[in-house]
Amino acid sequence: MGVEKIIFYIVALIMVSSATMVITVRNPIQAALFLVLTFFASAIIWMLLEAEFLAIVLVLVYVGAVMVLFLFVVMMLDINVDRLREGFTRYLPIGVVVAVAMVGMLITVVGSDNFGLDKIAEPERHLADYNNTKALGSELYTKYVYPFEIAAVILLVAIVAAIALTMRRRDNTKYQKPEDQISVKREDRVRMVNMPTEKKK
Amino acid sequence: MNFELPNIALATPEITLLCLTCLVLVIDLFVPQQKRIVTYLASQLSLIIVFALTISSYAEQSSFAFSNTFVRDSMGDVLKLGVYISIFMVFLYSRDYLKQRDIFIGEFYVLGLFGVLGMMVLISAHNFLTLYLGLELLSLSLYAMVAIHRESASASESAMKYFVLGAIASGMLLYGMSMIYGVTGSLDLAEIAATAESSSNQLLLIFGLVFISVGVAFKLGAVPFHMWVPDVYHGAPTSVTIYIASAPKIAAFAMLMRLLIDGLSSLQAQWQDILIILAISSMAVGNIIAIAQANMKRMLAYSAISHIGFLMLGVLTGQQSGFAASMFYALAYSLMSLGGFGMIILLSRKGFEADRLDDYKGLNERSPWFALMMLIIMFSMAGVPPFLGFWAKLSVLKEVVAADSLLWLAVVSVIFSIIGAFYYLRIIKLMYFDKPEDTTAITADMDLRIAISANSLFVLGLGLFPGMLLALCLSAISAS
Numbered sequence: 014m015g016v017e018k019i020i021f022y023i024v025a026l027i028m029v030s031s032a033t034m035v036i037t038v039r040n041p042i043q044a045a046l047f048l049v050l051t052f053f054a055s056a057i058i059w060m061l062l063e064a065e066f067l068a069i070v071l072v073l074v075y076v077g078a079v080m081v082l083f084l085f086v087v088m089m090l091d092i093n094v095d096r097l098r099e100g101f102t103r104y105l106p107i108g109v110v111v112a113v114a115m116v117g118m119l120i121t122v123v124g125s126d127n128f129g130l131d132k133i134a135e136p137e138r139h140l141a142d143y144n145n146t147k148a149l150g151s152e153l154y155t156k157y158v159y160p161f162e163i164a165a166v167i168l169l170v171a172i173v174a175a176i177a178l179t180m181r182r183r184d185n186t187k188y189q190k191p192e193d194q195i196s197v198k199r200e201d202r203v204r205m206v207n208m209p210t211e212k213k214k
Numbered sequence: 215m216n217f218e219l220p221n222i223a224l225a226t227p228e229i230t231l232l233c234l235t236c237l238v239l240v241i242d243l244f245v246p247q248q249k250r251i252v253t254y255l256a257s258q259l260s261l262i263i264v265f266a267l268t269i270s271s272y273a274e275q276s277s278f279a280f281s282n283t284f285v286r287d288s289m290g291d292v293l294k295l296g297v298y299i300s301i302f303m304v305f306l307y308s309r310d311y312l313k314q315r316d317i318f319i320g321e322f323y324v325l326g327l328f329g330v331l332g333m334m335v336l337i338s339a340h341n342f343l344t345l346y347l348g349l350e351l352l353s354l355s356l357y358a359m360v361a362i363h364r365e366s367a368s369a370s371e372s373a374m375k376y377f378v379l380g381a382i383a384s385g386m387l388l389y390g391m392s393m394i395y396g397v398t399g400s401l402d403l404a405e406i407a408a409t410a411e412s413s414s415n416q417l418l419l420i421f422g423l424v425f426i427s428v429g430v431a432f433k434l435g436a437v438p439f440h441m442w443v444p445d446v447y448h449g450a451p452t453s454v455t456i457y458i459a460s461a462p463k464i465a466a467f468a469m470l471m472r473l474l475i476d477g478l479s480s481l482q483a484q485w486q487d488i489l490i491i492l493a494i495s496s497m498a499v500g501n502i503i504a505i506a507q508a509n510m511k512r513m514l515a516y517s518a519i520s521h522i523g524f525l526m527l528g529v530l531t532g533q534q535s536g537f538a539a540s541m542f543y544a545l546a547y548s549l550m551s552l553g554g555f556g557m558i559i560l561l562s563r564k565g566f567e568a569d570r571l572d573d574y575k576g577l578n579e580r581s582p583w584f585a586l587m588m589l590i591i592m593f594s595m596a597g598v599p600p601f602l603g604f605w606a607k608l609s610v611l612k613e614v615v616a617a618d619s620l621l622w623l624a625v626v627s628v629i630f631s632i633i634g635a636f637y638y639l640r641i642i643k644l645m646y647f648d649k650p651e652d653t654t655a656i657t658a659d660m661d662l663r664i665a666i667s668a669n670s671l672f673v674l675g676l677g678l679f680p681g682m683l684l685a686l687c688l689s690a691i692s693a694s
Contacts, residue, residue, distance in 0.1 A: 122417060122418065122421045123393075123418075123421075127415055127417055127418050128396065128418070132414070132415055133396070133397075155217045155281075156281040157281070157283070157343070158220070158280060159220075159225070159279075159280035159281075159283050159284055159344060160283060160341070160343045160344050160347055163335055163344065163347040163348065163351060164347060166232060166328065166331065166351060167347065167350055167351050167354060169236075169328075170325065170328045170351060170354050170355055170358070171354060173239070173321060173324055173325060173328070173358075174321075174325065174354065174355070174357070174358030176321075177319070177321035177325070177358060177362065178358060178361055178362070178364065
């Protein structure tokens with residue numbers, strides 16, 4: 014058993030167990046941190062697959078940016094976890110049955126009988142001077158330029174949708190209207206009242 | 215490195231629509247709320263321009279661009295034209311409805327146009343990657359549009375449901391695609407078709423096919439992946455429901471064709487079984503549960519599920535003429551669905567949603583003309599001759615009967631469509647034989663009245679002369 018295999022099994026074990034923790038721990042902060050660990054482990058697996066650029070991007074973007082943002086949101090919201098977990102034990106038995114059946118079937122199909130090295134040949138190994146990033150870039154901007162542009166449009170839609178759904182003016186919030194403040198006249202603020210003078214006693 | 219410039223001219227409609235949509239987005243920024251009509255007109259103009267561009271460059275044969283990730287063929291062009299017309303009608307119908315509910319905002323039109331772009335990408339996809347991205351572009355626009363009425367709790371709830379279930383379905387679709395990629399080593403549909411035929415690893419291909427079918431069935435709203443349909447149709451503002459119920463069905467038909475016929479045709483024996491189960495259960499559940507509905511939008515949602523079952527019948531025969539029949543069905547259904555939901559919008563007014571069946575009581579006394587228009591739509595959906603829906607059902611059934619050993623399926627689908635006729639005819643009974651509960655005059659604008667009338671008369675006209683559209687579908691399918 015080569016070193017690569019040992020690393021793979023260790024990392025795969027970490028990944029699966031931390032992924033399970035993400036959905037089972039009670040504390041949302043801990044869940045988010047376990048998700049970070051899952052991402053990190055999958056980055057190492059990508060590294061083993063010689064996808065160095067993607068591995069680094071996964072760590073930089075997901076671990077570095079997305080998850081930090083996610084943690085901010087979780088800390089800002091007061092989520093009642095117990096209420097969210099209602100029904101978890103109620104649906105647990107049927108969930109376990111379905112999950113076990115699914116995993117069993119998946120293993121028979123995706124196991125080494127069908128995906129073994131005799132069926133699908135091992136990909137060619139690249140030399141140390143092979144530039145993964147350059148290869149990816151030249152594929153992305155030539156062969157896959159059309160999907161690349163569509164992905165950009167999807168991001169634009171996400172921006173439009175996010176702004177359309179979250180930017181709102183609530184009627185009950187109090188904020189200043191400078192234009193009204195400037196154009197205010199004396200008559201709007203001061204009311205002249207005629208009162209009879211009081212007699213001095 | 216040598217790089218060949220792709221034949222960008224083939225994708226002119228897509229590129230133009232993208233530019234025009236971005237233009238609408240910017241124009242909308244400078245338009246005050248009172249003049250929001252400018253955004254509406256700009257969006258309609260964009261659709262007309264793209265329509266003209268697609269017609270003027272109509273593809274007689276298949277041609278590929280962008281390293282075969284994009285295909286332009288006559289089937290795609292006919293479907294795209296159907297999409298433009300549907301969305302043009304959707305925008306037209308929904309204008310007053312949006313105004314009355316204070317959601318007459320530019321984002322509705324921008325997201326709507328991006329949805330059209332997504333459908334175009336999906337229809338023209340010739341690669342798993344573009345197919346998936348087109349689908350996501352469409353779905354993302356739809357999720358946001360469902361939630362666009364923020365004051366409505368039911369809209370937010372159904373948007374959430376739609377989003378979560380849609381994400382799961384996308385995951386299923388991607389998993390299936392990754393399995394097929396694992397076996398064939400390619401994302402290109404033509405290459406997949408070539409490799410899959412000679413592959414020794416059929417089990418894995420079938421495994422991928424099952425997951426892909428689940429993803430597609432969800433997007434189509436076929437039973438047992440239909441749970442979102444009634445809730446989303448009911449919860450969304452009617453102007454968005456009419457969007458979801460019309461053009462995306464045309465795009466979903468294209469997705470089915472690209473994946474199963476262009477990509478996995480060697481697995482026909484397997485996907486035929488899957489589609490038979492989906493079709494029968496969709497027709498059964500759709501038609502039977504629709505009877506129990508008291509809400510018009512929910513009823514039409516279940517009717518949509520049953521129509522999807524019918525649409526699959528033509529595809530599962532695996533014959534060119536069967537595909538043409540299904541294509542005819544998709545276009546016909548989209549037109550009828552526009553008419554049905556358009557009528558809900560017509561009868562609604564500020565603060566009142568005409569979505570209960572009781573709101574249709576005695577429509578004949580309130581407005582004999584629109585009762586007649588609704589009658590046409592309902593008869594057509596039920597499949598009564600001489601309306602368009604009859605010919606759609608007939609052409610699909612003819613193909614099923616012609617196919618080997620599928621006669622029983624034709625019999626089953628006729629039985630279910632007779633059951634389904636009940637709830638369409640009930641609407642007609644309510645309109646003509648019951649006393650109206652509400653005698654308010656219909657206050658819709660003239661253009662909406664004309665559009666709805668034109669829509670219904672079109673259903674009647676195409677029903678009287680169905681040959682033209684059917685011949686168009688046949689020639690489009692056989693050319694591509």
